[in-house]
Amino acid sequence: MSAQATPPLRPPGLGLLLAEARSLIELNASLLLAPVLLRACKGDGHPVLVLPGLLASDLSTALLRRFLTHLGYRSFAWELGRNIGGVYGMRAKLGDRLTRIHELTGRKVSLVGWSLGGVYARDLALHRPELVRSVITLGSPFARDLTATNGRRIYERLSGESLDNVAAADLQALAGALPVPTTSIYSRGDGIVNWRTSVLQPSASAENIEVCLASHIGLTVNAAVLWAVADRLAQPEGTFRPFDRGGPFAIAYPPLKPANSSQRA
Structure with a gap:
């Protein structure tokens, strides 16, 4: 008997999309919680x-980068203007940016990518692993059905790249294991990207972190997300330990679920 085909995923509904306005609340909450956040791992x-999402610029990641700078990292913007998409079209430019940062600092570079920026980050780690220390994605659609987002039409129109024409080998690689420690942070309340497309296969060097009630737009400013990013970046190079769901934002991190339960449509 042949295996039943997995039904395609759908983008988040209108209710979740409209609820993205709560990102303003997330931003204000993080500003109020700044004294707590600055106690994160140094x-x-x-x-x-730090790589921005579709249609976003470095302004969208300014708070995240400032937070990382305060913690003691050398935080870099992507400096490529507004992100109008194109995984294939941006690959060479991002490779050059990554190379320059590596040459400037003499160290491997951690990549933090929001939404489409996280897809870029995973693609960079696959093609330039010798320059990458770790990858953290925030609400990035890299698994299962890349078309299950409310940004598909905008991406295809601006980038000139159709998601239907992505090579099967590239899809498998993006969704598969990376050669560096990897963390995917996502929210089931995401109103732009179907959260199931952000779930990676856990391993000894890769894990998922769900953040309750976070919006897609708010993933770069949400206090629980910022805390998790700081914790993941603080791991010594070449090592990986599971994320500790305790601490001041423990209520935002649901308990781990079996891997197969997170993959259901």
Whole structure:
């Protein structure tokens, strides 16, 4: 008997999309919680390249980068203007940016990518693993059905790249294991990206962190997300330990679920 085909995923509904307005509340909450956030794990000075999402610029990641700088990292913007998409089209430019940062600092670079920026980050780690220390994605659609987002039409129109034409080998690679420690942070309340497309296969060097009630737009400013990013970046180079769901934002991190339960449509 042949295996039943997995039904395609759908983008988040209108209710979740409209609820993205709560990102303003997340931003204000993080500003109020700044004294708590600054007690996060301190950095070792290694470089961190932060990549914005579709239609966003470096302004969208300014708070995240400032937070990382305060913790002791060398935080870098992508400096490529507004992100108008194109995984294939941006690959060479991002590779050059990554190389320059590596040459400037003399150290491997951690990549933190929000939404489409996280897809870029995973693609960079696959093609330039010798320059990458770790990858952290925030609400990034890299698994199962890349079309299950409310940004598909905008991406295809601006980038000129159709998601239907992505090579099967590239899809498998993006969704598969990376050669560096990897963390995917996502929210089931994401109103832009179907959260199931952000779930990676856990391993000894890769894990998922769900953040309750976070919006897609708010993933770069949400206090629980910022805390988790700081914790993951603080790991010594070449090592990986599971994320501790305790601490001041413990209520935001649901308990781990079996791997197969998170993959259900």
